[in-house]
Amino acid sequence: MLRKTLTEDSFYLNLGPQHPSTHGVLHLLLKLDGERILECKPLVGYSHRAHEHMGQNRTYLQFLPNTSRMDYLGGLCYNHAYCLAVEKACGIEVPERARYIRTVCAELNRISSHLLWFGAYLMDLGAFTPFLYAFDDREDILAILGEVTGSRLTYSYCRFGGVNRDLNQNFLDGTKAFIPKLRKRLKDYRTLVTKNIIFLNRTKGIGTVSAELARDWALTGPNLRACGVAYDLRRAEPYSIYPELEFEIPTATAGDCYDRYWVRMAEMEQSLRIVEQALGRLPEGPVKAAGVPQWIQPPAGDYHFSYESPRGHLGIYFVSDGGRVPLRMKWRTPSFSNLSILSEILPGTLVADTIAILGSIDVVIPEIDR
Amino acid sequence: MNAVVRYLRDVFSGAWSLAMGMSVTLRYMFKPVSTVQYPREAMPLPEVYRGHIELRRFAETGSHGCVACGECFRICPSGVIKVQGLKEEADRPNRAVFYFIDFSRCSLCGLCVEVCPESALAFSKVYEEVGVSRYSTVVDLIARLESQGA
Amino acid sequence: MSFLEDITPVLAQRFGVENLTAQDRARHGYDLRLALDQERLTELVGLLKEAGCYLEYITAVDQGQVLELLYFFGRYDQPPFRLQVKVAMPKGVAVPSLAGIIRAADWQEREVFDMFGQRFAGHPDLRRILLSEDADFHPLLKDFKPGPEHGGEVVNLERK
Numbered sequence: 001m002l003r004k005t006l007t008e009d010s011f012y013l014n015l016g017p018q019h020p021s022t023h024g025v026l027h028l029l030l031k032l033d034g035e036r037i038l039e040c041k042p043l044v045g046y047s048h049r050a051h052e053h054m055g056q057n058r059t060y061l062q063f064l065p066n067t068s069r070m071d072y073l074g075g076l077c078y079n080h081a082y083c084l085a086v087e088k089a090c091g092i093e094v095p096e097r098a099r100y101i102r103t104v105c106a107e108l109n110r111i112s113s114h115l116l117w118f119g120a121y122l123m124d125l126g127a128f129t130p131f132l133y134a135f136d137d138r139e140d141i142l143a144i145l146g147e148v149t150g151s152r153l154t155y156s157y158c159r160f161g162g163v164n165r166d167l168n169q170n171f172l173d174g175t176k177a178f179i180p181k182l183r184k185r186l187k188d189y190r191t192l193v194t195k196n197i198i199f200l201n202r203t204k205g206i207g208t209v210s211a212e213l214a215r216d217w218a219l220t221g222p223n224l225r226a227c228g229v230a231y232d233l234r235r236a237e238p239y240s241i242y243p244e245l246e247f248e249i250p251t252a253t254a255g256d257c258y259d260r261y262w263v264r265m266a267e268m269e270q271s272l273r274i275v276e277q278a279l280g281r282l283p284e285g286p287v288k289a290a291g292v293p294q295w296i297q298p299p300a301g302d303y304h305f306s307y308e309s310p311r312g313h314l315g316i317y318f319v320s321d322g323g324r325v326p327l328r329m330k331w332r333t334p335s336f337s338n339l340s341i342l343s344e345i346l347p348g349t350l351v352a353d354t355i356a357i358l359g360s361i362d363v364v365i366p367e368i369d370r
Numbered sequence: 371m372n373a374v375v376r377y378l379r380d381v382f383s384g385a386w387s388l389a390m391g392m393s394v395t396l397r398y399m400f401k402p403v404s405t406v407q408y409p410r411e412a413m414p415l416p417e418v419y420r421g422h423i424e425l426r427r428f429a430e431t432g433s434h435g436c437v438a439c440g441e442c443f444r445i446c447p448s449g450v451i452k453v454q455g456l457k458e459e460a461d462r463p464n465r466a467v468f469y470f471i472d473f474s475r476c477s478l479c480g481l482c483v484e485v486c487p488e489s490a491l492a493f494s495k496v497y498e499e500v501g502v503s504r505y506s507t508v509v510d511l512i513a514r515l516e517s518q519g520a
Numbered sequence: 521m522s523f524l525e526d527i528t529p530v531l532a533q534r535f536g537v538e539n540l541t542a543q544d545r546a547r548h549g550y551d552l553r554l555a556l557d558q559e560r561l562t563e564l565v566g567l568l569k570e571a572g573c574y575l576e577y578i579t580a581v582d583q584g585q586v587l588e589l590l591y592f593f594g595r596y597d598q599p600p601f602r603l604q605v606k607v608a609m610p611k612g613v614a615v616p617s618l619a620g621i622i623r624a625a626d627w628q629e630r631e632v633f634d635m636f637g638q639r640f641a642g643h644p645d646l647r648r649i650l651l652s653e654d655a656d657f658h659p660l661l662k663d664f665k666p667g668p669e670h671g672g673e674v675v676n677l678e679r680k
Binding site for chain 3: 044045048050052053056085088089091215216217218224229231235236237301302303304305306313315317319327328330332336337340344369370
Binding site: 058061062063064065066069129133136139143146147148149150151154156164165168170188191192193195196197198294 | 380383384385387388390391393394395398404413416417418419420445446447477478479480481484485493
């Protein structure tokens with residue numbers, strides 16, 4: 001179908017499915033005229049693992065380990081979202097301490113996700129040093145989270161009605177030491193990257209998305225906030241303890257690669273604030289609600305839950321027939337919508353900018369493919 | 371004239387930003403190394419590290435405490451556990467005679483450890499397991515416990 | 521005055537008050553459900569797009585003979601607003617595509633086609649998106665039984 005339109009001057013380039021800067025098995029079919037892109041077709045699905053189908057064939061608790069495997073960078077956020085969704089449907093009350101612990105862990109996870117994005121993005125743009133610093137910081141978070149969850153990426157830490165295990169002293173000490181350390185590092189990143197002339201020239205004015213375009217393509221998360229829309233589900237549809245916390249929603253105006261970068265960097269500072277506040281007010285008490293049945297059975301009906309994952313609006317929709325296994329389990333993953341905008345903003349840009357734009361959107365391929 | 375001034379200013383501020391970035395890198399040159407030379411030294415594992423599961427050895431009996439109730443088998447999301455018990459004495463609970471698990475399909479979620487009523491299961495801290503075929507990932511935990519000696 | 525209060529009478533007047541159900545947001549996560557006939561879908565979506573909504577996602581639920589298509593619309597706004605549009609019809613009937621109105625619908629409709637085999641009339645490029653091109657099944661239909669030919673061994677299905 002595409003071949004018929006091929007002229008003498010244009011040709012096709014397959015970027016991926018295995019390419020170091022596609023962040024996983026993403027395949028971009030680019031139609032090029034020299035260096036300029038005429039058309040882009042993102043092809044996804046290479047790492048499809050049928051998570052929705054699995055969700056419909058196992059009980060609610062058994063599906064929990066799957067959730068952190070969809071987005072391997074925000075595994076705890078996905079755990080948290082899934083538990084909140086099921087708890088809301090069943091009307092399970094979560095103890096105060098567990099709510100704080102979950103929020104602290106989810107925000108740490110958000111920082112680690114942004115840090116990995118930061119390192120990988122700069123690596124895409126050709127800067128190797130920030131990658132090493134970012135991974136050093138991320139390693140700290142993984143070690144801290146490993147202290148309570150026992151795992152580094154696929155946490156399976158939240159449970160219906162609370163969390164698996166109480167925080168220990170190592171976690172508290174580690175986090176307290178980590179917050180000032182990362183604050184100092186963020187300053188270094190500003191000097192090293194944000195003001196760097198090469199970085200600015202490669203990102204300013206590249207891949208501009210207007211707010212109207214973002215709405216048409218259902219962009220959410222930092223990509224949307226970079227277009228000037230202050231839409232954050234932690235504020236718009238508050239869940240857990242977010243209404244009690246003070247934090248800002250960083251927004252930018254231009255919607256280009258630089259703004260998307262800036263919003264994420266500012267978000268890390270806000271996440272640090274959240275962690276600091278939540279740890280400061282950490283109440284005493286149980287970490288798991290008593291009397292939550294092992295085979296949970298939400299009342300018949302359909303339930304939607306929205307969560308602000310590191311990449312945007314994570315929507316969980318499930319239909320229960322009153323039994324142990326859901327009738328339908330749908331995950332609206334943010335990267336799926338965020339990636340589709342590539343076919344709109346890539347035409348007209350250069351191949352080198354493709355990498356800059358693709359990286360700035362921050363996609364996690366297993367989350368798209370589910 | 372204006373264009374020339376702007377051009378020179380861009381060159382100067384660009385060079386300055388690069389010099390500032392370089393100063394950060396130089397500063398880190400004298401900081402301690404943060405990498406660990408893995409095969410020769412290893413990172414300490416956290417107390418609650420979730421490796422693959424193993425049967426705990428109870429000091430009182432010198433053996434495992436599995437009663438083959440099948441809770442872990444029922445809750446396992448991937449269905450990788452197979453356990454069979456035998457009634458050795460009439461007034462005592464069952465005793466597991468084999469406990470097979472396929473590690474290649476285990477997702478280390480830990481639901482089996484949580485659900486065990488006898489607390490007979492625990493996470494091991496082994497993460498350097500090797501095998502010659504995929505069949506070597508199917509392990510009888512009871513035989514493994516016995517081979518480890520008392 | 522919230523957007524919900526604004527839009528409810530408009531929807532009730534144009535699409536019939538009997539089709540509109542208010543939902544408990546604290547429990548179900550959305551405010552309104554609108555049961556709709558598929559012919560009026562494009563009209564509704566045009567209205568919602570004018571009103572500043574975005575398409576969150578499209579999904580479907582297999583109810584035996586009937587396939588329920590569910591469209592979720594939200595807004596980048598506070599207080600939050602979420603509308604579920606429910607189009608129920610027999611399997612095999614094509615519904616009008618929204619990809620010409622809201623471009624986010626492009627991939628969402630492809631996913632529904634991929635998973636449920638639902639056809640969307642007027643979609644520019646209705647191909648499989650997540651499964652491979654040569655797949656001959658729609659895995660989220662209830663009569664789909666995974667077997668060894670779909671790759672890998674299937675465990676646990678009898679254990680419900």
